[in-house]
Amino acid sequence: MASENKLSFRFATISAELDKRVVEVALKEARISSCAGSPKLTKRDVKQSEHIVAQLGIEPIVRALKHDSNVVLAGRAYHPSVFAAFPVMHGFDLGLSLHLGKILECAAIACTPGSASDCMLGTLRRDSFELEPLNPLRKCTIASVAAHSLYEKSDPYQLAGPGGILDLTDTRFEQLDERRVRVSGSKHIETPYAVKLEGARRAGHRYVSIAGVRDPVFIAQEAVRDRIADNFVQISPEDYTLIFRVYGRDGVLGPVEPIRDATPHEVGIVVEAVADTAKLPKSICGFARSTMLHLGYPGKISTAGNLAFPYSPSDFDAGEVFEFNIYHLMQVDDPPIFFPMIIENIGHPKEQQSERQPRRHRKRREKQKLPPL
Structure with a gap:
């Protein structure tokens, strides 16, 4: 230009960006403290971080x-x-x-x-x-x-x-x-x-599926997670993360939402699966989406699928995902x-x-x- x-x-x-050795020296010299309630920093956190900035x-x-x-x-x-x-x-x-x-x-x-x-x-x-x-x-x-x-x-x-x-x-x-x-x-x-340090480590690979549902009886169900655990018995629950973000009910505040007794008639659902390799979250996300789509439950009236998908294909490869693991102060x-x-x-x-x-x-x-x- x-x-x-x-x-x-x-x-x-x-x-x-800081060299990890700089942070390790500061950690050894007790010049690093928590910020905003972050857990105590460890040498492992430093090594796992992809990048650290001050x-x-x-x-x-x-x-x-x-x-x-x-x-x-x-x-x-x-x-x-x-x-x-x-x-x-x-x-x-x-x-x-x-x-x-x-x-x-x-x-x-x-x-x-x-x-x-x-x-x-x-x-x-x-x-x-x-x-x-x-x-x-x-x-x-x-x-x-x-x-x-x-x-x-x-x-x-x-x-x-x-x-x-x-x-x-x-x-x-x-x-x-x-x-x-x-x-x-x-x-x-x-x-x-003191300067604030920020670092992130790789949490795994992410797959996402987005769907809408318009049935208050279905919305009240909580059976999908158990079905997934039964189907993937050979895989430890610690090896993957499965999140259901229900927009229209706890989609923003999640567990701290103060209004707990209202069941909406329509919600949007984002299914998110994260695991170390791309293959596992793809399978878990697909199985969760399929289970919800065909879930049978007490009071069900329709014989068609439970979900409406705005996109085809319904599952998305969201690539690698990272999470903060360093949020600390360094003197x-x-x-x-x-x-x-x-x-x-x-x-x-x-x-x-x-x-x-x-x-x-x-x-x-x-x-x-x-x-x-």
């Missing part, structure tokens, strides 16, 4: 900007840091910058009526910031902006991120006019620096060394360089026995 449009700029790429904060982005980068492409990042890095580099308050970034990442969702497809203008000042939607059909109100503090948060007042907590306890919202709101009082509370004493950066001069004679780490970074890396960047 740069070549076609005759563009010239400095392009920085920041990697967020959520970068503002520091790696600031470093790229200080190297005169015009475009920065980063890996997994704490969303507000993408917006906060530039103003913080120029001396603006970290708490206000992060709070503004938290809102700008969702843009007009913080408006009334909310929208995920419109832009928001944020104007950051030394003691506050102002918000204004760019679509004249939308408005920022105290209620809409304050309510956004609940978005993706378990605590409306505090949001933990790399190196600290965004504290909204003393935040104030002021209506400037019909469409603009001013926000002030947001603070950043520094904590021991670091120098964040930039975990996020290597490459700078390219686009539109100039081909030149690519890996940033040389300051000597103090190299020494610290040797001390922690980490692999070279």
Whole structure:
């Protein structure tokens, strides 16, 4: 694209993926803790992960900007840091910058009526910031902006991120006019620096079948899982996973659905089978679908099949499936060394360089026995 449009700029790429040896060293040194109730991390979890990324904060982005980068492409990042890095580099308050970034990442969702497809203008000042939607059909109100503090948060007042907590306890919202709101009082509370690790392991291969049913008597049945266990007696239930997602009844909240005594007359059913190889989930999914289709049950009136299939063939190979097995915090004493950066001069004679780490970074890396960047 740069070549076609005759563009010239400095392009920085920041990697967020970690070598497993880095995580293993941190685990051995007891620098990794659980996050949001995740189970204790084990060396086996690290080895089973296909990839492990760390959520970068503002520091790696600031470093790229200080190297005169015009475009920065980063890996997994704490969303507000993408917006906060530039103003913080120029001396603006970290708490206000992060709070503004938290809102700008969702843009007009913080408006009334909310929208995920419109832009928001944020104007950051030394003691506050102002918000204004760019679509004249939308408005920022105290209620809409304050309510956004609940978005993706378990605590409306505090949001933990790399190196600290965004504290909204003393935040104030002021209506400037019909469409603009001013926000002030947001603070950043520094904590021991930690980055969130995210890793996923292969759970197996998945097959899926989708069907609809319109019979409240059939919907109340629970006989299919037992039939499958009887048919695959040579296979341990631990070797596969079979899930029935019933949309129209517990399809969204599942076992925590508070309305338990209502049986709908019509539902959509998603059958999901997962096992280590592709052959086994294909067989289990097909058998489950066939069993439901021809299931006989007390009170049955029809002699035809029980299910209506929107697609043919009815079963889909969904490929490999992965699941989170690392969702933890790793303490670091120098964040930039975990996020290597490459700078390219686009539109100039081909030149690519890996940033040389300051000597103090190299020494610290040797001390922690980490692999070279």
